[in-house]
Amino acid sequence: MDIDEIIRIADAIVRTQLRRPLSDCERYVLQGCWHGKTFREMAEERKGWAEKTLKDTGARLWQCFGQALGGQVRVSRSTFQSALIQLSKDPRYTSVVQPGISTMPLAVFPSSHHPFGDRGCITAPARFFDREEILRRIFEGLRRGCSQSLVGGSQVGKSSVLSMICTQGPHQLQLPQNAFILLDMQCIDNEKDFFIALCDGLGIEPPCRGYELKRKLGNYRYIICLDEVEKMTHSGKFSGDERSELRGLASHPTAPFTLVIASRSPLSQLFPDSPEKTSPLAGICHSIDMGNFPPAIAKAFIMHRLQGANITFTEEQIEDLINRSQGHPARLQEYAAELYDRLTEQ
Numbered sequence: 175m176d177i178d179e180i181i182r183i184a185d186a187i188v189r190t191q192l193r194r195p196l197s198d199c200e201r202y203v204l205q206g207c208w209h210g211k212t213f214r215e216m217a218e219e220r221k222g223w224a225e226k227t228l229k230d231t232g233a234r235l236w237q238c239f240g241q242a243l244g245g246q247v248r249v250s251r252s253t254f255q256s257a258l259i260q261l262s263k264d265p266r267y268t269s270v271v272q273p274g275i276s277t278m279p280l281a282v283f284p285s286s287h288h289p290f291g292d293r294g295c296i297t298a299p300a301r302f303f304d305r306e307e308i309l310r311r312i313f314e315g316l317r318r319g320c321s322q323s324l325v326g327g328s329q330v331g332k333s334s335v336l337s338m339i340c341t342q343g344p345h346q347l348q349l350p351q352n353a354f355i356l357l358d359m360q361c362i363d364n365e366k367d368f369f370i371a372l373c374d375g376l377g378i379e380p381p382c383r384g385y386e387l388k389r390k391l392g393n394y395r396y397i398i399c400l401d402e403v404e405k406m407t408h409s410g411k412f413s414g415d416e417r418s419e420l421r422g423l424a425s426h427p428t429a430p431f432t433l434v435i436a437s438r439s440p441l442s443q444l445f446p447d448s449p450e451k452t453s454p455l456a457g458i459c460h461s462i463d464m465g466n467f468p469p470a471i472a473k474a475f476i477m478h479r480l481q482g483a484n485i486t487f488t489e490e491q492i493e494d495l496i497n498r499s500q501g502h503p504a505r506l507q508e509y510a511a512e513l514y515d516r517l518t519e520q
Contacts, residue, residue, distance in 0.1 A: 177208050183258050184235070186267040187242050189297045193337055193401065194356035198377045199223055203232045207251055227379045234374075242267075289479040290511035296334035299342075303475050305335055308464060312339060312434060313346045315460055316397060319427025323456070324436045326464030329504035332436040333358075335464070336399040339434055343397055352377065354397045359405035365412045372398075383419060391423070391430040398424075399434045407444055417445065417454035424458060435459060466501035475503075476510055485517050 184204055185196040196204075202223070206216040213232070217225040236249040239257045242264075243249070249257045261267055296302050308324075312335070315322050326332050340354040355375035362368050366381065373380035378390050398420075406412045424431040433455070437444055441456035467475060476492055487495075491513060499506035 177205060179262070180204055180208060180255065180258055183262045183267055184239075187258075187261060188235075188238060189337070190266055190295075191238050191242055192356075192361060193295050193297065193333060193358050194375065195340060195351060195354070197231075197375050198352055199227070199231050199374060200235055203228055203235065204254075207232065207254065223377075224379050231374065288511065288514070289483050290507045290514055292507060294333070295337055296331070297337045297341075299338065302334060302338055303478060304467065304471050305331060305338075305464075308335060308462060309338060309342070311462055313343075316343075316347060316432055316434070319429070319432055321424050321431075321433035321455075321459045322435070323441050323459035323461045324434060324464055325440055325461055326436075326438065327466075327502075328438060329502070330464055330466060331503050332464055333401050336401055336434060336436055339397065339399055347397070349395065349397070353395060354399070356399040357401065359400060359402040362405060363411065365416050368406075368412075368416055383416075387419075388423060388430070394430060396431055397434065398431050399436075401436045403435050403437045403441075404439075404444060414445075414454065421454050421458055433459060466499075467503060467506065468501060469496050472496045472499070472501045472506055475506065479510070483514075485514055487513065487517075 181196065181201060181204060184200070188194065188196050188200070202216065202220060203213075206213075206228075211219075213225050213228045216228050217223060223231075232251060236251070236254055239254060239261065240247050240249040242261055243257060247257065292301055312322050312324070316339075324332050324335060336356055340356050343349060343354045344351050355372070357368075357371055357375065359368075362371055369383045369387075370380040373382050373387070376391070376396065378387070382390060406417060420431065420433065423429055424433045435441065435455060440461060441454075441459060445454055445456065466472075473492055473496065476487060476495065480486060487510075495506060495509050495513065499509055
């Protein structure tokens with residue numbers, strides 16, 4: 175494997191495991207380690223990142239690669255290349271479309287890929303279905319500098335929409351890929367951890383927050399996508415100041431941040447702050463409801479996934495799948511997978 179392929183596979187793994195693209199700092203660490211440079215040498219060549227920042231970035235990457243291997247393998251600086259070679263054979267990562275990483279073609283969805291095998295966040299555009307109207311409304315708001323709140327039940331596809339914002343956003347908004355930051359709050363433990371992750375995505379040496387962070391952002395614009403923001407309701411680990419700081423960085427159309435926040439409940443219910451305090455997030459975010467697939471869309475989804483397959487569903491079977499799932503995307507796919515497997519075994 176050459177360095178381009180290393181970057182491509184690493185980006186696919188990070189997108190799948192952490193639901194965000196590879197950051198500039200992570201890409202720089204991979205390139206440096208590939209060429210045999212020490213973290214000190216990398217820090218001396220690139221003054222923007224301290225040696226400790228680069229070491230910590232590398233450690234998080236090795237941990238991510240280890241988790242992709244099932245958590246049974248300890249990946250290190252000396253073994254990451256062999257780990258990526260092994261992971262490059264995994265269809266979960268060879269099938270992820272990675273814009274702006276390389277011109278080398280990827281094998282997209284081999285014929286053996288299960289038509290209803292997706293679980294969790296959809297990161298590959300070819301597997302993403304419908305939600306065009308929601309994406310249109312989101313991008314329309316982002317063009318005006320308006321932050322968005324995406325509200326919907328568990329597993330209806332909010333995380334997948336955030337992933338598509340980061341994938342389609344550079345073209346839709348004419349911004350560079352590194353202007354889109356996706357943070358999954360499930361992977362963040364506390365307020366300090368949040369700002370470390372945010373700075374890492376921004377390519378800014380952590381810890382950095384408050385006015386210092388605003389100063390370092392300069393005149394650049396970033397789209398910050400926050401998934402599972404319910405994590406911030408844990409008062410023992412989050413003070414609420416982090417939300418006030420986010421609001422300050424996204425308070426007007428020319429502010430450095432524009433937010434897209436995914437949650438199961440409206441922000442005003444999640445964070446019912448007293449009127450004396452600054453409204454942290456709900457006051458600046460336009461709410462968009464995200465529900466189940468309507469029956470026609472649910473049927474179109476099933477038919478789309480069955481294209482090229484040797485199995486077909488009858489009208490009665492499709493109607494039963496839609497009725498049982500009520501159009502809930504995850505349940506619809508789960509029930510369709512069970513039917514597909516049953517028919518395949520016959």
